[in-house]
Amino acid sequence: MTVRILHLFVIVGLVLAAAYVYDIKFESTLQVERVAKLRSEIRRERDAVAALRAEWSKLDSPARVQSLAQRHLQLKTLDARQIDNLANLPERPKPPLLADESDPIGALITLPDDSEALTGSAGRKTAP
Amino acid sequence: MTATLGSRLAGAKMSLIDRLLYGRDVDREAKGRARLGLAIVAFACIYAVIAGRLIHLASTADSQGARKSGGDIVATARPDILDRNGEVLATDVRMPALFGEPRRLIDVDEAVELLTATLPDLNANETRERLSSKKGFVWLKREITKDQQQQIHRLGLPGIGFLAENKRVYPNTSAVSHVIGHVNIDNQGIAGIEKWLDKNGLADLHSLGFATDRQQQPVQLSVDLRVQHAMRSELLAARQKYKAKAAAGLITDVRTGEIISMVSVPDYDPNDPKEALDKERINRLTTGVYEMGSTFKALTIAMALDSGKVTLGSSFDARNALRYGKFQINDFHAQRRILTVPEIFTYSSNIGTARMALAMGVEHHRAFLRKMGQLDRLRTEIPESAEPLVPKRWGELNTVTIAFGHGLSVAPLQAVMGISALMNGGKLIPPTFLKRTEGQANALAKQVVKPETSDRMRYLMRLNAEKGSATRADVAGYYVGGKTGTSEKVVNGRYSKTKLLNSFTAVLPADKPRFLILIMLDEPQPLPETKGYATSGWNAAPVAGLVIGRVAPLLGIEPRFDLPTADKQILAATASTR
Numbered sequence: 001m002t003v004r005i006l007h008l009f010v011i012v013g014l015v016l017a018a019a020y021v022y023d024i025k026f027e028s029t030l031q032v033e034r035v036a037k038l039r040s041e042i043r044r045e046r047d048a049v050a051a052l053r054a055e056w057s058k059l060d061s062p063a064r065v066q067s068l069a070q071r072h073l074q075l076k077t078l079d080a081r082q083i084d085n086l087a088n089l090p091e092r093p094k095p096p097l098l099a100d101e102s103d104p105i106g107a108l109i110t111l112p113d114d115s116e117a118l119t120g121s122a123g124r125k126t127a128p
Numbered sequence: 129m130t131a132t133l134g135s136r137l138a139g140a141k142m143s144l145i146d147r148l149l150y151g152r153d154v155d156r157e158a159k160g161r162a163r164l165g166l167a168i169v170a171f172a173c174i175y176a177v178i179a180g181r182l183i184h185l186a187s188t189a190d191s192q193g194a195r196k197s198g199g200d201i202v203a204t205a206r207p208d209i210l211d212r213n214g215e216v217l218a219t220d221v222r223m224p225a226l227f228g229e230p231r232r233l234i235d236v237d238e239a240v241e242l243l244t245a246t247l248p249d250l251n252a253n254e255t256r257e258r259l260s261s262k263k264g265f266v267w268l269k270r271e272i273t274k275d276q277q278q279q280i281h282r283l284g285l286p287g288i289g290f291l292a293e294n295k296r297v298y299p300n301t302s303a304v305s306h307v308i309g310h311v312n313i314d315n316q317g318i319a320g321i322e323k324w325l326d327k328n329g330l331a332d333l334h335s336l337g338f339a340t341d342r343q344q345q346p347v348q349l350s351v352d353l354r355v356q357h358a359m360r361s362e363l364l365a366a367r368q369k370y371k372a373k374a375a376a377g378l379i380t381d382v383r384t385g386e387i388i389s390m391v392s393v394p395d396y397d398p399n400d401p402k403e404a405l406d407k408e409r410i411n412r413l414t415t416g417v418y419e420m421g422s423t424f425k426a427l428t429i430a431m432a433l434d435s436g437k438v439t440l441g442s443s444f445d446a447r448n449a450l451r452y453g454k455f456q457i458n459d460f461h462a463q464r465r466i467l468t469v470p471e472i473f474t475y476s477s478n479i480g481t482a483r484m485a486l487a488m489g490v491e492h493h494r495a496f497l498r499k500m501g502q503l504d505r506l507r508t509e510i511p512e513s514a515e516p517l518v519p520k521r522w523g524e525l526n527t528v529t530i531a532f533g534h535g536l537s538v539a540p541l542q543a544v545m546g547i548s549a550l551m552n553g554g555k556l557i558p559p560t561f562l563k564r565t566e567g568q569a570n571a572l573a574k575q576v577v578k579p580e581t582s583d584r585m586r587y588l589m590r591l592n593a594e595k596g597s598a599t600r601a602d603v604a605g606y607y608v609g610g611k612t613g614t615s616e617k618v619v620n621g622r623y624s625k626t627k628l629l630n631s632f633t634a635v636l637p638a639d640k641p642r643f644l645i646l647i648m649l650d651e652p653q654p655l656p657e658t659k660g661y662a663t664s665g666w667n668a669a670p671v672a673g674l675v676i677g678r679v680a681p682l683l684g685i686e687p688r689f690d691l692p693t694a695d696k697q698i699l700a701a702t703a704s705t706r
Contacts, residue, residue: 047222050208057216058299062357077678080605080687 149690156604171518189624201676204315205327207293207344211353212388217304218322218398219313220294224277225270230259232287240283243510246279246293247272270313271295273313291369297323298398303357305348306411307390307561310398318556321561324509324594326662350563358678366671367393368650370662376412378541378646379683382548382635384569385557387508388643388683390414390541412648415512417537421615422664423547423633424533425481426585429473430485430550431496434581443468446479452525457482457532460614460663473588474596476612478532485531486524493527499576500546501556502538509561514539533615534623540631544646547611549576549632550585551641583702590638590694593670597665601634605687606680607697609638611671612664617651627651636676636685639697643683647672 058064067073147154177247207553209218226247233239241254251268258266270293272280277290296311298304309320317323317330326348332689343675359377376392392412396403402530403409410416432438446467450457461475472480497503505515517537519526529535541559555573589609593602598610613631616623630652645666658666680687691697 006646051221052217053216054221054297054299057219060215060304061300062354063300063361066357066361075304078681080603080677080680081689083605083681083687085686 158186170660170701175310181538187704189316189423198205201489205331206296206311206315206317206322209321210346211304211351211356212349212386213354215298215350215353217349217351217353218296218298218308220298222292223271223295223561224270224274224290225293226270226272226277226280227289227291228259228266228268229287229289230261230263230266233251233259233566234286241290242283242285242538243268243280246283247276248334269357274549282686300357301399302395303360304351305395305404306354306413306512307387307393307510308350308398310401310404312401316399319512320510323511327511330574331638334375343356344614349561350381350384351561352386352388352682353683354398355679356389358682359389359675360393360395362393362671362678363393366647366649366674368674370649370655372649372667373499374408374648374650375671376540376543376646376648376650378413379679380544380644382552382644383566384544384564384640385559385572386549386564387541389561389679390561390653398524401542402477411512413540413646414506414510415514415539417514417517417539418631419534419615419618419627419670420540420631420647421533421545421613421629422476423543423611423613423631424530424536425473425476425503426500426547426550426589426611427497427500428481428485428493429469430577430581430585430590432488433584434496435488435489435492436578438484438489440469440584440587444472444477444480445471446477446481448479450479450528452528455525457528465482468470470588474574474592481531482528485527490522490524490527493530494522497530498602499556500549501558502536503543506539506545506558508541508543508559516542533678534610540646540648544633544644548644550582551635551644552582552591553579553593554582583623585636585701586635586641587694587698589635590698593634593638594694598632598634598669600665601669601676602630603673603680605647605689606676606685607637607639607688607691608634608671608673608676609636610634612669614664627662630662630664630668632664632672634672634676636680636683638694639689639691639701642685645672645675645679647675 145162148159148526149166152157168277204433205220206218208216208220211217226243227570228239230236236256236259239259240252243255244250246254255268258268268288269452281290282290294315296315298308298310300631301639305320307320309322311317311322317326344379359379363377364370374393377389378387378391380387381390390411390413392410394406394409395411396406396409396521398404412418415670432442433440443466446459446462447457447464457478459475463471463475463476463477467475467477467480469484471477472484488496494503503516503518505513507513516539528533545556545559553575555570556574556576556577557569586609589598589611590607591609592598592612593608593610597612598608601610602608613630613633615631617627618624618628619627628651630649632645632647634647635641636643649664649671650667652662652667654660654662654666
């Protein structure tokens with residue numbers, strides 16, 4: 001009797017296993033289909049990229065750029081004297097003074113405190 | 129009643145099998161046989177099912193397998209070819225191709241009519257003939273556009289279909305034609321680097337049916353597309369200006385042997401390979417052999433200096449023409465005095481170099497040229513190469529003429545390799561079209577002359593640009609050194625005075641050599657502005673100057689001004705270190 005029950009369990013186990021395997025198989029078929037679809041999509045994309053790259057390098061080809069530049073721009077061939085080293089660049093000029101900074105040169109000049117300072121057009125005030 | 133009998137009988141049968149297989153009271157042997165029998169029956173059933181399925185598949189394969197390849201690629205994929213900076217030189221683009229399956233076609237006439245209406249350039253008679261054949265598959269037209277494909281698809285003809293094919297595209301058209309070559313309609317390389325790719329395993333991949341997808345590593349060349357273009361546009365201008373038959377230019381890195389640029393005009397568009405068949409459009413730098421003229425004097429003088437018997441202070445008699453049997457060798461810029469070695473180089477004295485070579489001896493001369501790779505066929509990646517024309521019997525007269533570059537024809541690329549070795553410290557490096565590092569180059573290099581000889585040769589080259597025949601190529605800021613070469617072409621067995629082959633070899637910069645530039649003009653004509661001269665110093669040298677001015681910034685050479693003269697900058701500087 002125990003053998004029979006054991007057999008029953010084994011058979012049930014077998015059926016369950018088969019069902020499980022079928023499920024996996026079904027799932028994997030779906031996945032394989034998805035992979036194939038993605039592959040073909042990737043290939044299409046890659047072909048499109050290649051076509052665009054070919055197009056780009058055609059548009060970017062030096063011969064085309066040169067003929068366009070000659071037609072539309074007034075550029076001349078680069079001369080060696082136009083190239084220089086960064087080290088030879090002169091020092092950047094000092095930035096203008098900020099508002100709250102004291103002006104050392106301005107301090108040297110003292111304006112005469114003339115309350116009735118006249119503009120040039122009025123002419124020099126003659127002494128009375 | 130019968131049911132119970134039947135069930136009892138079945139029960140008895142079951143119990144018989146059951147007893148035979150599992151019963152305790154049955155003979156072990158019988159039980160074993162029964163179990164074996166059961167197993168045999170089970171396996172036989174399984175195999176019968178498999179066999180039946182196989183027969184079924186085999187008999188119905190036609191209807192299922194035939195269209196399976198539809199939409200697959202036929203012409204094989206090739207790897208992209210890139211320049212040294214990654215610019216695309218050659219790539220594959222998918223193109224639909226039209227085919228027919230005559231067996232499936234219902235009405236041939238209707239199909240032909242509709243197809244020719246959509247594709248006007250389709251030959252109606254030929255198409256009808258093809259579609260009436262008994263074949264399973266015929267090509268109708270390859271490389272049609274996407275729009276045409278749509279239109280034909282809408283016609284809804286049975287037995288007419290499309291396959292996506294890879295088509296090779298060269299976006300830069302003629303700029304690199306002689307380097308990369310081209311492919312035929314089946315995408316097989318038939319010239320240049322394309323053929324090299326096929327020889328190096330790609331063809332095997334194709335024949336095995338692999339390499340249909342775009343998954344291959346791109347091939348990177350040593351060529352720089354921008355330099356190549358600058359060179360080509362200057363050469364086209366020069367060819368027009370001097371009314372030359374052809375012009376060619378080459379730039380190579382003297383430290384690695386990489387070819388940065390190789391142009392030979394007239395050239396062809398690899399998208400239209402028919403042009404390549406024209407004999408005028410050959411690559412003169414590798415496929416042609418030429419007497420290089422005075423350019424060869426550099427090799428002669430290097431040989432003399434390297435032997436140690438001749439120094440820069442040595443002098444040779446150039447007072448009178450050199451008589452040899454019935455031949456008489458003269459100088460173009462005759463000085464009629466005794467010349468020192470630098471003077472021989474800058475005045476380009478035939479007599480001086482001939483005497484120098486004679487002093488070295490015929491055997492030594494030949495052995496030296498062999499060592500410099502000038503007597504054997506030079507092979508690179510590209511299949512086009514030519515064997516140098518070497519005199520069969522090499523006598524004293526041959527040595528005399530070869531000393532100044534006549535009587536020995538070599539491929540210009542070969543001469544460039546030899547002169548590079550004189551510039552880069554004496555290392556002969558085989559040229560390559562593929563990227564190479566300095567370390568790899570040094571592993572291949574062969575020391576052919578002493579480093580001191582190389583210093584002196586660079587001094588002579590620079591001296592020539594300062595006060596010799598190469599002054600018109602001396603672009604300010606780049607410390608150019610150079611040597612002109614004018615050779616008379618042989619016409620009907622005689623040297624012609626008017627048909628010249630001019631070349632100019634420049635080293636850039638002469639004190640720290642990085643690049644060697646060769647410019648060649650085939651039969652340039654004298655112009656009023658060249659004062660009626662057609663020698664190399666008047667045309668090839670200024671072209672080289674223009675090319676250097678354009679490509680030096682691209683090659684990353686920093687301009688330097690106010691450098692001392694050659695004797696201080698090269699001779700004195702190297703003398704202290706060696």
